[in-house]
Amino acid sequence: MDQLQKPRGTKDILPAEQAAWSFFRSTAERVLNGLSFGKINTPLFEDKRIFERGAGESSDIIEKQLYLIKANKNEENDELALRPEGTAGAARAYIENGMSSQPQPVRLYYFGTMYRYERPQAGRYREHNQLGVEIFGDDSAESDYLAIMSALEILKKLGFSDFNVAVNSIGCPECRPKYLKKLKDYYADKLSKVCPDCKRRYDINPLRMLDCKNEECQKFKTQAPQMVDSLCTECREHFQDTLQYLDDFGIKFDLDNTLVRGLDYYTRTVFEISAGNDKERHSTLCGGGRYDNLVSILGGPKTPAVGWGMGADRVVDLLKDNSLKIPKPRGVEVVILEIGDAAKKVCRQLFNSLDKEDINVFYIPSKLSLRSQMKSASKLGADFALIVGQQEALTGSVIVRDLRSSTQEDLSISSAIDMIKEKYSATSE
């Protein structure tokens, strides 16, 4: 038979990698629970209009990357789509579950897979895991700060110390169009001198022109109008407040007037976080911003909100690359080796008393030689082997062998139990 392979851009997460993943998840949950975020799970797929309306039909994510699905083979329409991001679904859930009548702000977080049809590369998948938070119902800069701070806090607790935080404000539907017009007016008579990429950007996404690395374009960039100078009063004040919070709490950031996000629902604050050595932000770890109009676009009450998404796969990769300390899960701690039926009774007793103490004991009687049983014990990765054979059964003793140091001693049954108990009560947290 042909061997089939996994779909492009997906991956298997094997047992060896699970420790890093659960470290990421448990750290994130601890931090977020501590900041009064509540966890929410939403469906993997939604009515595709949820995404279209929120992210914007012309955005790359919707236009080119959306996975459309049919409910079944006979279904004509593909009105469902795999979620390409988590915010729209969370906003839909906020509305549908009447969370607007709960005490505001409502702080939510989620963890799950996202789907985007695009060309895979390192740190870029068609199915990837994302951790995200959303804060609904507060338009103050406090929440912008809380959002950014919570992301950094998670990264710090994971052991990272060096990242880039880029912040910008892209204004609101009032002031943003005015700025874009200014920018295009500025470039209008320079189009012939600008690089081909920028010519293209002029129509599609003029803000990207500010980000051009081409040499010819540099001289125009410095003179170009800046978004921050074009913000309306409310937006400017909100942005200043946000930056003030970051300053006050000693969060280092770069103002980046070229920072724009790929989803249409963003307003005002936008930010991205990348690893310290990734100044260009080729591989963003976390990106987000404010989206004050999304809830009403999806048919809910006018509700300001801010949130972010974090690429779990990228963070986990980085954990491994930086060889940060990842707590190991408890495996087998003690193995009981029974040689001959005479030892059965004692072995049961040992198993029961250690199992009760929540020690991970592996006890499956085997007829194999002591030699091969020792081999298996070694392969199980146990710390201790308790060996009971004919002789021990007769004298009521047990051999306690420390498999790490290869030392062993002959103890009575009760002192053997006590010794093991002590080992694990002292070391286990």
Place this chain on the structure above:
RNA sequence: GCGGCUAUGGUGAAGUGGUUAUCACGCUAGUCUGUGGCACUGGAGUCAUGGGUUCAAUUCCCAUUAGCCGCCCCA
């Protein structure tokens, strides 16, 4: 979606237009029969898939698939 590079046992690597395709580690079976990680002896690869060129292809060519890099975009 565009351009480029790559593809050899589980992993990492050699290598060749022609009889049994190397090496390390790992895995596995056994020897040593009351003591593991040592030692020794074995085992496992249709050289990504499908075509083509050739007397002959793992080695050359094409396509497909997948991975990686750049662009685009983003998590």
